[in-house]
Amino acid sequence: MTSTTPPPAEWAPHAAVWIGFPSHAELWQEDLEQAREEVVAFAAAVHAEGRGETVILVAADGEAADAARALAPFAEVVVQPFGDIWLRDTGPILLGDGSARLFGFNGWGGKYDLPGDDTVGERLAEDRGLSATRCDWILEGGAIDGDGTGTVVTTRQCLLNPNRNPELTQDGIERRLADDLGLTRVVWLGDGLLNDHTDGHVDNLARFVGENRVAIPQASENDPNWQVYNAARRDAEAAGLEV
Template identity: 70%
Template sequence: MILPPPPEWASHDAVWIGFPSHPELWLEDLEPARDEVAAFAKAVHADGRGEQVILVAADEEAAAAAREHAGDTARVVIEPFGDIWLRDTGPIIDGAGRAHDFRFNGWGGKYDLEGDSDVGRRLAEREQLGVEAHRWILEGGAIDGDGTGLCVTTEQCLLNPNRNPNLSKADVEALLAADLGYTRVLWLGDGLLNDHTDGHVDNLARFVGENRLLIPEATENDPNWRVYQDAAERARGSGVELVRFPSPGRVLSPEEEIVPASYMNFYIGNAAIVVPIYGQENDEAAIAALAALFPGRQVVGQRADHILTGGGSFHCISQQLPRL
């Protein structure tokens, strides 16, 4: 019997965090993104009160930069990868401490980068974890669990023909149960507008307790208002306890394009919760709401504008190692 992964609010031994390593991908955002990642790592470390932080760099140059940026708040390791989104390419660790390595195809063939397909296995082996390989495609950001065997996902991602075209909804549910111990699946519909992950749930809905699900509530002129409304209706119908949460609303890129900005891409660490903020009216409300939900942890709001140019934020670049 597979024990499902512990919920993110359970204790961690460590967390892997991807460190921006490829100038050709990040261009003028490279150094600012490195600053934001280092600030995230320091917040998670929380002056030694948090879990061990493992910054993962793709090469020697990036490793040297990571050491310079993070100082003694992180251990730096070198493992070649395509990009920093370790939530998706890193291993998922179950409740027995076994690492699960799923196939990865660049979010449906959009970004085929060398090193991403096997970095999860290499990271797990580096930490001397047993690794079980799976033949179907699954990214960690596509699912979230409450530790009891219940997980939430989106149809847009897990049923997308660019992932596993031969699998039905029933097939996916059976695989989630067999491989990760998720015996109950809450299916939401679409993810955020312009999200190149095809609707990863960690930008839309997060568990904050057993059977307790957080979903944003739309602001005026919010580009995702229909998405939030549909997700909330599905959650209510499933019997989970629904908690509404602020949305940053309409966030634009320098090119005036709507970006998939979300407060939901927070990371829950042992001592601190780090939430991306965007200079929006609801920034402080999001921080306050998380503080009320997790009174034993410090909630830190940090800008992640330059990380977001790559398509994600703090949760996307991290993957925890549970303390079992």
């Protein structure tokens, strides 16, 4: 039995939220300005909820930081170099006691190797003065989703993919999740969405909306992922989750 406090559920009160701000013109090209507007709209929606949550826009350089301040005067802006804005995957994972866990990142199995993504989590934790512990295996935040009680859902396609931790078995990964994140029950789903460059992250397949309760899309047969959704539902219900 682990004494580590598991990560709180997504709906638990937050002191702050990091949001990556589109920063690289060479990556976004003609979509850069629209992407910035969309991210600021998301940040504004979080800010408008009025729960006292600090919105932190993370910019990769000074130009992007200036743009973020101009578009989102309500937000705190920090400069930390990164490649991809998906901080859900590259940033720290916070536990219920306020400490942070840092994991290895290899560009979603070696597909997108961008400078700064493998260290941005450590730098963000240090910037906020968080107590952070580094864990010596590959894990992206979007690969798991928990309900705050120690129960988590994930997919075999991602966590058992040989492009992440080829030396770890399913039992080994469960032990790592327990030791490093305090997760006491792992519900394994099969595959994630088709053509997903994350190799099946669970965060666009099944998400907890309450203790032991997950939301899974219900699709018609003309949706290319309808069999994936149906299989996820069957696996979740077989594990005793309310769907």
